[in-house]
Amino acid sequence: MPTELKQCLQAIKYFHSLEPKEIDQIMSFFREVHYKKGDRIHHQGYNGLGLHLIIKGRVRILVRLPSDSESEVAQLGQNTSFGEVAFIEGGPNTASVIAMEDTCCYLLPKEYLFVLRVVAPETAHKIIRVLTDAIFQRVRAINNEIAGVLDDINKSQPEVKHIDDAEDEHDIKLTSPQDLDPHFLTQLVDFKDYSLPEIQQLLKYMKLFQASRGCEICEEGEIGNACYFLIQGAVQITLEKQGKITKLGILGPGESFGVISLIYENVPRTATFTIRESAILLTMDQANLQQLHDDNTELWYKFYYYSCRCIVANLRIGYKQLIRLRSEFSHVVDLTLENTFQITGA
Amino acid sequence: MCRVLLYLGKQTLLDNLLYQPDNSLIHQSYDPKLMTHIQNLAGFGMAVWDNDSNDPKIPYYYKTQELPFFDKNLKRLSLKIKPNCLLAHVRGVAYSEKETVNQENVHPFMFDGFKLALAHNGNVDGISEIKHELADHVSPEILKQVKGTTDSEWIYAVLMSQFADPTEFHQIDEVTTAVKQTLQIFRDCRRKHHLNIASPVNLFITNGNFLVVTRFVYDFGRFLGAEHQAHLQYHSLWYTYGEQYGYFDGEYKMKGSDKKYSISFASEPLTDDKSTWIEVPEYSLVSSWYVGDEIMVRTEDLEI
DSSP states (O other): OOOHHHHHHSGGGGGTTTHHHHHHHTTTTOOOEEEOOOEEEETTSBBBBBEEEEESSSSSEEEOOTTTTOOOEEEEEETEEEEEEHHHHOOBSSSSSEEEESSEEEEEEEEHHHHHHHHHHHHHHHHHHHHHHHHHHHHHHHHHHHHHHHHHTTSSSOOOOOOOSSOOOEEEEOOOGGOOOHHHHHTSSSGGSHHHHHHHHHHHOEEEEOOOOEEEEETTTTTTEEEEEOOOOEEEEEEEEETTTEEEEEOOOOEEEEEHHHHHHTBBSSSSEEEEEEEEEEEHHHHHHHHHHHHHHHHHHHHHHHHHHHHOOOOOOHHHHHHHHHHHHTTTTTOOOHHHHHHHOO | OOEEEEEEEEEOOOHHTTTSTTTHHHHHSSSSSSSSSOOSSOOOEEEOOOOTTTSTTSSSSEEEEGGGGGGGHHHHHHTTTTOOEEEEOOOOSSTTTTTTGGGGGGSSSSOOOOOOOEEEEEEETTTTHHHHHHHTTOOHHHHHOSSSOOOHHHHHHHHTSSSSTSOOOHHHHHHHHHHHHHHHHHHHHHHHHHHHHEEEEEEEESSSOOOOOOEOOEETOSSSSOOOOOGGGGOOEEEEESOOOEEEEEEEEOOSSSSSSSEEEEOOOOSSSEEEEEEEEEEEEEEEEEEEEEEEEEEOOOOO
């Protein structure tokens, strides 16, 4: 295989955790691609191709937002990469990438991630893990950026109130996961990629509970050890800065939260999650995740991968909020595109 | 689920908004990108304000139960009319004999002599059970004008009943207050009747001079079973802003600008490229109004 690719893989931090034989193994999954000067490699807003490693040449990263023409936010050269988010999650690119000169890249197409997960699950897991680590750092950075922006604009931004407990009950009731219809779960967003038998297996490692409106499931800054899957109802995500609360987003049936505390030990929660509409939830803690690993490693790999995709979803929620704040309060805050790119990536 | 388009700003040909964009409202009526289980085959309506027209404060008001993509008259009109403000709606209903497809049920709603028009994307579950309660919150004169069978027309009737004189031009703050009161009245009636199935209420309200929009769902995420697929997600709502909507740089889009001279809200982005569109947050009310020739936008949380 080309020595340039090997050197590039060794130079890029995402692949540092791989053994030499694993490097050799994944090299066959890369495809050499050539772009001419001016070629648009990634289109913002459209689905990305996969993870690009630049072997030779240089690219411009461009971002277009409402009211703006395209602005250059960064340039990347040899032994750097772009397309990590789309590679993990498969969603749309948050920036465009254009070749500044004739450029040679090695592309790990996002479709190959599935193949890699099947033929070399441990290697795929290591790559997913390190890419997720980088994305998680961006989640933290984007939440900090939002909190800072809100601090600047809090005079004009209406504050989100604490959710009133409009119902009598405020407790959490535990019931059995066996009460759930696994056929129904297959229709929910974060379960739709699991087969029915896999869902039935996963339910053995989860607890089911009901929580009423206003109940705080996770608090920003606390050390947690579990994640949650919303089956019915709604959850509000908020950040708090100097006593002021701002809403980051809303989760509905089939969406999960708190995943960071499941796959990272002793990491503080990045936001507060409160029941907005009376909810039914599943939860899995680290002990049960370890048990799943011991009992069924194949399913554990899959569960871990989809948990990592949830962290990418967190990044997109923060990105959406940041773009909206930039649009509505551009006269109050100086939220540069360069800063936004630094924390969201291409 | 219906599809709605709301525009305020510099004059642009109606055709540029309704037909030409790659995901135009007319296109969405038969091939929506963000929903798959229903098509909008129950009629089309619009209210169009044109500053150059006769009596510009009164909109051109068009309603038909015909399908918009077969409507030759609509196409001909769209090549002549240049709105400063547009509220257009394609109606979608369940494939059921229980639905009533007629002109009275086509949005937007704008009763005789009133200045505010309203369109709705969503449905209030159990509306028939609470109509008699809602009637207590509707003035008799307004009740007489309710001609259709939709939940949306009842939202409009309750909203307009919040004003001492519904035929006046109201300030935007009065309208946002009335919207919140209306949503609260519906919430109270639903609670009284123990109705707690998810009910989306994306509202689009204008008088031709300002816009008030909600992205809201009562009891979001609560459903009876797998048959309530539509209740698993929040109804989509997006906006974009800039100089003017039209044909620029080889495509139909909002032309970028440092200031907001035009703004458009839509159930789905009008362009395949969503990068210049912003998703309205869930449980939110968005207001847009003029200060001089520039449009302001403000989003606030709806705690109903």
